[in-house]
Every structure is written in C-alpha cells, then in structure tokens.
Amino acid sequence: MEKIGFTGTRKGMTExxxxxxxxxxxxxxxxxxxxxxxxxxxxxxxxxxxxARGLGLQIRIRPTFKQRAYCxxxxxxxxxxxxxxxxxxxxxxxxxxxxxTPSGYGEQRRSGTWATIRYARKIERHLVIVWPNGETTVENxxxx
Numbered sequence: 266m267e268k269i270g271f272t273g274t275r276k277g278m279t280e281x282x283x284x285x286x287x288x289x290x291x292x293x294x295x296x297x298x299x300x301x302x303x304x305x306x307x308x309x310x311x312x313x314x315x316x317a318r319g320l321g322l323q324i325r326i327r328p329t330f331k332q333r334a335y336c337x338x339x340x341x342x343x344x345x346x347x348x349x350x351x352x353x354x355x356x357x358x359x360x361x362x363x364x365x366t367p368s369g370y371g372e373q374r375r376s377g378t379w380a381t382i383r384y385a386r387k388i389e390r391h392l393v394i395v396w397p398n399g400e401t402t403v404e405n406x407x408x409x
Contacts, residue, residue, distance in 0.1 A: 266298040270360030272381040273309020274368040281399030353381040362391040
C-alpha cells in the first residue's frame with residue numbers, strides 16, 4: 266500500500282490546487298491501494314481530507330493541538346497530539362510520497378509547510394509541490 270503524506274497552508278488550497286490534488290490522488294489510486302496521511306489542521310489539510318474521503322481512500326490523521334480541523338471519517342488517528350513541527354516530520358517519515366500545497370511561489374522561512382518540504386528534501390522523500398496555479402514540481406520521482 267502506498268502511503269501519501271500531505272502538507273499545506275492554513276489558508277486552504279486554491280481552486281487550481283484542489284483540482285490538481287484530486288487528479289494526483291486518482292493517478293496514485295490506479296497503481297493500487299493508497300493510505301493518505303495529514304495533520305488535521307484547518308485549511309489545506311481539511312481540503313485534502315475532503316478529496317481523499319470523496320475518493321474513498323484510507324485516511325490516517327496525525328493531529329496537532331494548534332488550529333485543529335477535527336476532520337471526520339478518518340480510518341486511523343495517531344496519538345498523542347504533537348507539536349506541529351514534530352507531527353510534520355512524522356508525516357514525512359511515515360510516507361512514501363509527500364504532496365505539498367504552499368500558499369505562494371517562493372520558499373518562506375517561518376512556514377510549517379516549507380519546513381515540511383525542506384525536511385522531505387533532506388531525507389530524500391519523493392515530493393510533489395502543487396503551486397497555487399495548479400502546476401507541479403516533482404522531486405526524487407518519475408511521475409505519471
């Protein structure tokens with residue numbers, strides 16, 4: 266089973282990101298069973314959860330105590346509730362592929378989404394960044 270981690274901004278996804286994430290998850294699902302993992306934060310995590318739930322994918326939540334969305338219908342909730350940066354690192358470690366939806370086009374310092382992207386790069390995790398306009402950057406993977 267492929268495990269896909271997700272990170273995104275509390276501002277939520279743009280419409281272009283939402284559509285592209287849906288397409289990417291459909292592609293992954295065609296290759297076999299998929300488990301998605303997110304941090305249950307308001308914004309993009311909640312958007313991602315909605316897409317995954319609509320596709321009938323298995324969902325694991327690694328919650329944090331800050332700005333939690335309390336998404337319903339998860340198949341697995343990993344406890345304990347952790348600090349956001351620690352939680353994000355565990356999502357990356359638990360995943361075969363990370364998908365990120367940053368709010369802008371340039372790397373930001375004090376951003377949980379960008380800290381997670383940097384950590385995924387550091388441990389050479391497969392990574393797809395979906396930009397606000399829906400275009401993607403793929404790192405460490407040939408993507409179909």
